[in-house]
Amino acid sequence: MEFRVLGPLEVRRDGVCLPVRAPRQRALLAALLLRANEVVSAERLVEVVWGPVSPPSAAANLRSHLTALRRLFGPEQSRLIARSGGYLLTVYPGELDLAGFTAAAERGREALRRGQTVEAARQLRDALARCRGQPLENVELHGVEAELARLGEARLAVTEDCLRARLAAGQEGEVVAELRELTAAHPSREQPPALLMLALHRCGRPAEALTVYEHTRRRLAEELGVDPGPELRRLHQLILSEDSSPEPARPTPPAQLPQSIIDFTGRGNELRELDELLDRRADGTLVAAITGGHGLGKTALAVRWAHRHRPRFPDGQLHADLCGHTSGLPAHTVLARFLRALGAATVPPSLAEAAALYRSLLADRRVLVLLDNAIGPEQVRPLLPGSPGSLVLITSRDPLDGLVVFESARRLRLNPLPPEESHTLLATLLGPDRLHAEPEAATQLAKLCDHLPLALRIAAAGLSAHPERALAEHLDRLRAAVGSR
Structure with missing residues (x-):
């Protein structure tokens, strides 16, 4: 269907x-x-x-x-x-x-x-x-x-990215009319006029590009009471100086989120609880922590939520696996990667200096930072931006009490899936007919897996490799394997 x-x-x-x-x-x-x-x-x-x-x-x-x-x-x-x-x-x-x-x-x-x-x-x-x-x-x-x-914002963000890609592919003459329409339809957004200015300049029409800037500047001042952002101002200066190939500032913000699994299932309540975080007003960076044991799907949930809200963070998304399941990745190593992704020419040698530069580069930006598999608060603190607008999402087996107490982090403790979501996940992975043929075996399989998403996926992978095998037979094999340990 x-x-x-x-x-x-x-x-x-x-x-x-x-x-x-x-x-x-x-x-x-x-x-x-x-x-x-x-x-x-x-x-x-x-x-x-x-x-x-x-x-x-x-x-x-x-x-x-x-x-x-x-x-x-x-x-x-x-x-x-x-x-x-x-x-x-x-x-x-x-x-x-x-x-x-x-x-x-x-x-x-x-x-x-x-x-x-x-x-x-x-x-x-x-x-x-x-x-x-x-x-x-x-x-x-x-x-x-x-x-x-949110759906409308996602479509608008993809529209801007598409026009950016076409402009980068040398189609500046073809996108001017579309960019004019987009600029008029969304007067409070700065990305459409920035792309329009660049397209006009590349078409040999710098005077029109400067007119777009002036109209945008007046509109922002009259309707919102603000000045153009750094990207528009920089592009304006480049055109005034007759730079032959100006680019918008930060033309490709970091977009480091891992791919979200296509068959992600359930966790509706948890996703909504994370959604509520975006409605909180804060003087500093918002911090959310997803905590819980192995196999609960902390990473999958964090990545899913981050992709859903990526348009809210137009200045980029940073991601790092902090390797909390081993000895852990040093914070300075992570900062070095983030700083390079943000365009820093050099990385200061000390942790304190690198963290200070990181906070400076993220000031006045809206960036989502996903820190996966954190060992504990001390590893995370140098990686927290210092100004409002950004959001940090952390996953960890540690309860991260220190972040909750001192950084006002919002903690979401993850539990095993409810039985109905375990059933839906198995149906998604194996197909509904196979489960409907053996509903009791499916229920027992979910129980044997403790309703853990990782265990359910491993069990489903084994069944997918043996489509001729009944669920009850596979369940017996799993019970025997567990009992022999």
Whole structure:
């Protein structure tokens, strides 16, 4: 099946669009797709579909609409199930246009980082081609404004990256008109006018480029009461000095996040708890710590969340594996890598000087820093920016009490998956039919794995290598292996 949310809501099976005519059924399906592969509580679904003040009949009507959606899915009704006071819609890799958009955008950005500008433009255009309009524009929803705004921001960020790639590929004459439209449509953003100025200059039209700067300067002063940022000011000076090939400041911010696993499943509550961190006001850098034992999926959760919110940090994303499972990576080694990624010509020899330069370079920037597998607070402290705007996300087996006490870090203790999310993860990895054929064996397999994502993935990998093997047989083999230790 295909599910489309980047525009009018659509559901397709074998290329045929399935009708979802009732407005509340559309709203219900949209709410489930926005949290695909996660349990959404009945109360939350009622709020999204009917609003904060719902009629007494809402709960009964909700069940009726869910039954109608199951009928819509035909032979795949088991995708939509009741779980722990809520409902879960299973969506497999390649079925949701939002996931395809995210994957194509990541491929394009990676190509741009490697200097493959033509391939970058192709991939980023592929991502944008999946956007058919405003997300869920034919659905009336309540209480999801932040989620829809995030989708709109992601599309806008990919649009800017695509135009940047085309400009780098020598298509300055072709992108001028598009950049004018983008600049007019989003007057508070500085990246579109910066790219427009560069395109006009490369087209031999420096006077027009300077006019764009002046219009942008006046608009920012009158509407926001601010001056142009350092990128626009630098580009303005370069054009005034008739530099033959000016570039915007920091044309390629560091984008070091590891790839997010495509079949990430569950952890909806934890993702939302991390989302709330962005709404906190802070005088300094926001710090979040995901803590817990081995195999809980701390890294996968952190990487997933970081990719979802990458557009909020336009000045870059830094990542380091601090090797906490071994002797640990020295903070100065990490700082040296970060400083080079931020454009520093030299790295000071002492830890204190390197940390001071790092904080200076990140001042007035919005950067996301992902520090994976930290040993403890002392390893992390030199890697914390010193000014507002940035966010640091840390994973560690250590509870990181020192960061909570002295740096006001927000700690998220990770637990094993709930049983329903373990089941969904196995269904995603093995396919629903295999689990439906042996539901009790699937339940026991999840228990044997202690509902740990890593253990579940290892077990699923073994089963995938032996498609002829029944779950019960594999379960017996695993029990025997565990018992022999």
